[in-house]
Amino acid sequence: MANPVKRKDFLWMGWGAFAAFLGGAGAATTRFFVPNILYEPSQKFNAGKAEDFPIGVSTLWFKQQRVWIVRSAQGIYALWARCTHLGCTPNWFISEMRFKCPCHGSNYNPAGDVLAGPAPKPLWRCRVEITATGDLVIDKAILENRAGVREKAPFFAEYA
Amino acid sequence: MALPEISLDKIEKEVTNSQIWKSMFRNWPWQDTARHRARHIVDNVWLHLHPAKIQPRALRWTFTWGLGGISFLLFLILTISGVLLMFYYRPTVELAYQDMKDLEFAVSFGIFLRNMHRWCAHAMVTVVMLHMIRVFLTGSYKKPREFNWAVGVILLKLTLFLSFTGYLLPWDQLAIWAVTVGTNMAGATPVLGNEGPFANLLGMTISNDVRFVLLGGTTVGANTLLRFYVMHCVAVPLITGALIILHFWRIRKDTFSAAPLAKNEEKADVWPNLVVREYIAAAAVTAFIFFLSVYANAPLEEIANPNVTPNPSKAPWYFVGLQELLVYFDPWIAGVLLPGIIIGGLCAIPYLDTSKKGIGYYTWSERPFANAQFMFGIAFWFILITIGYFFRGPNYFWYWPWESWLVHKPVSAPTWSFSLPVGVTLLAAYGALGMTLPRLIKSEICWRKASGAFLGLFALVGLWMKFGGDISTWRVVTVGVLLYLTFLFGFLYPQRYIRDLDLPRYTITQALVLMQMGVLVKMGLRLGLDVKYILELPQFNLNI
Numbered sequence: 001m002a003n004p005v006k007r008k009d010f011l012w013m014g015w016g017a018f019a020a021f022l023g024g025a026g027a028a029t030t031r032f033f034v035p036n037i038l039y040e041p042s043q044k045f046n047a048g049k050a051e052d053f054p055i056g057v058s059t060l061w062f063k064q065q066r067v068w069i070v071r072s073a074q075g076i077y078a079l080w081a082r083c084t085h086l087g088c089t090p091n092w093f094i095s096e097m098r099f100k101c102p103c104h105g106s107n108y109n110p111a112g113d114v115l116a117g118p119a120p121k122p123l124w125r126c127r128v129e130i131t132a133t134g135d136l137v138i139d140k141a142i143l144e145n146r147a148g149v150r151e152k153a154p155f156f157a158e159y160a
Numbered sequence: 161m162a163l164p165e166i167s168l169d170k171i172e173k174e175v176t177n178s179q180i181w182k183s184m185f186r187n188w189p190w191q192d193t194a195r196h197r198a199r200h201i202v203d204n205v206w207l208h209l210h211p212a213k214i215q216p217r218a219l220r221w222t223f224t225w226g227l228g229g230i231s232f233l234l235f236l237i238l239t240i241s242g243v244l245l246m247f248y249y250r251p252t253v254e255l256a257y258q259d260m261k262d263l264e265f266a267v268s269f270g271i272f273l274r275n276m277h278r279w280c281a282h283a284m285v286t287v288v289m290l291h292m293i294r295v296f297l298t299g300s301y302k303k304p305r306e307f308n309w310a311v312g313v314i315l316l317k318l319t320l321f322l323s324f325t326g327y328l329l330p331w332d333q334l335a336i337w338a339v340t341v342g343t344n345m346a347g348a349t350p351v352l353g354n355e356g357p358f359a360n361l362l363g364m365t366i367s368n369d370v371r372f373v374l375l376g377g378t379t380v381g382a383n384t385l386l387r388f389y390v391m392h393c394v395a396v397p398l399i400t401g402a403l404i405i406l407h408f409w410r411i412r413k414d415t416f417s418a419a420p421l422a423k424n425e426e427k428a429d430v431w432p433n434l435v436v437r438e439y440i441a442a443a444a445v446t447a448f449i450f451f452l453s454v455y456a457n458a459p460l461e462e463i464a465n466p467n468v469t470p471n472p473s474k475a476p477w478y479f480v481g482l483q484e485l486l487v488y489f490d491p492w493i494a495g496v497l498l499p500g501i502i503i504g505g506l507c508a509i510p511y512l513d514t515s516k517k518g519i520g521y522y523t524w525s526e527r528p529f530a531n532a533q534f535m536f537g538i539a540f541w542f543i544l545i546t547i548g549y550f551f552r553g554p555n556y557f558w559y560w561p562w563e564s565w566l567v568h569k570p571v572s573a574p575t576w577s578f579s580l581p582v583g584v585t586l587l588a589a590y591g592a593l594g595m596t597l598p599r600l601i602k603s604e605i606c607w608r609k610a611s612g613a614f615l616g617l618f619a620l621v622g623l624w625m626k627f628g629g630d631i632s633t634w635r636v637v638t639v640g641v642l643l644y645l646t647f648l649f650g651f652l653y654p655q656r657y658i659r660d661l662d663l664p665r666y667t668i669t670q671a672l673v674l675m676q677m678g679v680l681v682k683m684g685l686r687l688g689l690d691v692k693y694i695l696e697l698p699q700f701n702l703n704i
Contacts, residue, residue, distance in 0.1 A: 038377050040377055040381060066466075085491065091555070103341055115575075
């Protein structure tokens with residue numbers, strides 16, 4: 001034969017093809033486990049009229065939407081009630097002005113900053129918007145917790 | 161008319177002489193000879209993993225305690241009861257909890273099967289742990305059994321993973337929150353998790369990271385329940401079963417570790433000596449599980465609510481130690497790094513401890529270092545479990561077991577962290593001194609004097625903390641005890657026993673020891689001085 005295939009090259013080719021097959025099968029299996037469509041509820045909801053929220057921490061939507069709505073003299077922001085440690089739902093204790101997590105004991109103040117416990121970051125604030133009709137619309141998919149950014153729109157809605 | 165005479169002897173003879181019977185039982189008729197006792201093992205598919213003869217020490221209850229066999233029995237009961245439960249259980253968010261209620265109230269013997277499954281799972285976790293402790297204490301992991309020890313460590317991990325996946329299936333509050341916390345730890349994996357250190361390197365977000373793949377979504381929901389169901393009922397039991405076969409096969413090939421009781425002793429026949437003991441243990445454990453399942457019902461909490469967490473929320477007991485660790489360390493350390501090091505370190509033990517002493521019998525004096533370090537680790541794990549289970553109340557606050565949970569507690573004190581230079585210096589000093597001092601000091605240290613000096617020194621520091629820093633006595637004592645344990649197990653033990661080990665083995669062993677003791681130091685700093693982080697690098701999510 002003019003161009004004989006060497007044993008070495010043949011083996012490289014064969015094992016290479018086998019490795020490529022295994023790699024491809026592994027990648028495809030991993031991709032299979034990533035769902036393309038989720039049937040999860042929308043993260044955006046209408047919390048009602050902004051004027052109905054008194055000054056302070058409101059637990060009105062806590063059980064249904066897992067958010068606290070905090071109103072100050074300047075405006076409104078919404079805290080996502082998910083501990084930044086491992087995702088449990090903290091509880092609001094008005095007498096101590098703290099959110100306390102039942103899983104590992106993290107404590108937060110109404111601004112969302114960590115006071116005690118293992119949580120590594122402040123609570124997340126959700127995107128808030130007051131519509132032309134005066135409705136407060138909260139989007140839990142868009143989040144912020146950096147001081148300086150979280151105090152501005154769209155994570156804070158000015159409302160006197 | 162006279163009835164035909166019935167002779168049992170004649171019937172037996174006819175049956176056992178038939179072609180059918182002889183085709184099933186080759187080794188017939190049975191005679192009590194050495195040859196038949198051996199063939200009883202060798203010719204039997206269920207028993208042939210046994211050797212025909214065994215060292216007399218291995219027959220003693222107090223050598224193995226039957227723990228490995230009991231683990232396997234529990235796995236079998238779990239498989240059977242689990243398959244039966246599958247006939248009435250549907251893994252969907254709408255139906256799962258209803259089916260649990262139906263199993264309790266509407267299915268004949270449903271509650272009994274569920275109890276049995278639950279109590280066997282708890283028992284299996286316990287027995288597998290005890291089995292590992294037994295194998296360690298008899299030195300049975302040493303050459304040539306190193307690999308089988310590692311297989312055993314993986315089986316322990318799989319036992320815990322089976323428990324974890326099974327926990328979600330009832331779809332009650334305990335289920336959803338245990339799994340939420342557990343899978344959020346996966347989200348804290350370095351590089352691959354969206355909340356872990358260096359998450360931005362590969363652009364990890366909540367909807368493409370390793371947690372998302374595990375959950376099949378962004379929260380614990382319908383996909384998660386189905387995934388955990390398939391893992392719990394099919395995938396993980398298959399892997400576990402395969403590894404159990406490997407484990408048994410290697411025991412046989414590596415031979416039993418039990419040391420001879422006397423020189424030139426004769427081995428005993430496995431049939432009937434060992435097999436009878438195995439059946440007695442199996443019958444006793446089955447009876448125990450049976451009565452437990454009649455008298456005690458497996459708990460079922462309220463239906464899962466993804467918005468509200470029970471207060472306090474506690475993991476099943478074997479994970480409460482991990483939950484307690486999560487109070488002191490960031491999730492990527494407590495939930496990913498430390499478990500990884502524990503599993504890796506356990507697998508490494510036979511390759512680090514290559515001493516030929518103490519194989520096949522219990523001894524403390526011949527293996528003082530290995531036994532002390534290992535049993536300290538085990539004791540520490542169970543102390544963490546005790547703290548988490550009995551000393552934590554609402555908001556996961558510290559409550560003494562005799563205190564009412566209604567007692568109003570003052571708010572927890574604010575935490576603080578060391579500045580970056582101080583933190584780096586402290587960590588570097590701990591690592592450098594801890595690694596070098598035990599090896600460099602060559603003289604024999606008198607432990608009594610060293611302990612006296614250490615405690616004397618700490619007494620002064622403690623007085624200064626109490627009166628200068630106004631820190632309560634029990635906090636000072638906590639810091640003192642934890643620091644002394646670190647001094648004892650992290651310095652005195654290695655200095656006396658492993659300073660002459662070859663360098664690679666010394667380095668790995670001492671690094672593992674220092675990491676174990678480092679956990680205690682951090683606990684002391686948190687409980688005593690409210691230190692949050694020793695080293696804080698928030699820009700990389702990297703806090704220690």
